[in-house]
Amino acid sequence: MSRWKCGIEGCDGRFEDVESAVIHQTVEHERHECKVCGTIVPEGYFAIRHAFDEHTRAEFVRAYDADSSAVRIREDVKDAVEADADLNSVVETLREQGAL
Numbered sequence: 637m638s639r640w641k642c643g644i645e646g647c648d649g650r651f652e653d654v655e656s657a658v659i660h661q662t663v664e665h666e667r668h669e670c671k672v673c674g675t676i677v678p679e680g681y682f683a684i685r686h687a688f689d690e691h692t693r694a695e696f697v698r699a700y701d702a703d704s705s706a707v708r709i710r711e712d713v714k715d716a717v718e719a720d721a722d723l724n725s726v727v728e729t730l731r732e733q734g735a736l
């Protein structure tokens with residue numbers, strides 16, 4: 637049973653490890669334009685990390701017309717990824733592929 641799913645709308649990609657899921661999100665999906673500041677970021681985990689590291693929860697809620705449960709879901713995803721992923725190796729792999 638694959639533990640990680642991509643989770644991006646319309647995608648049913650499933651992965652054995654979280655690193656593969658994040659790499660998939662970054663390489664296979666269109667980039668996301670941040671609705672708060674307009675920065676283009678990879679879709680998926682990196683988009684969530686950008687939103688919550690660079691902006692306040694209030695800015696996120698306003699720009700995305702989100703509610704507190706939408707924020708909590710994303711915080712849970714971010715925590716789960718960061719607890720499990722070797723993000724340094726993910727970033728290194730993506731750089732080697734020219735995806736970051």
Ligand SMILES: [Zn+2]
Nearest residue numbers: 642644647649
């Ligand atoms: Zn996907």
Ligand SMILES: [Zn+2]
Nearest residue numbers: 670672673675
């Ligand atoms: Zn932004």
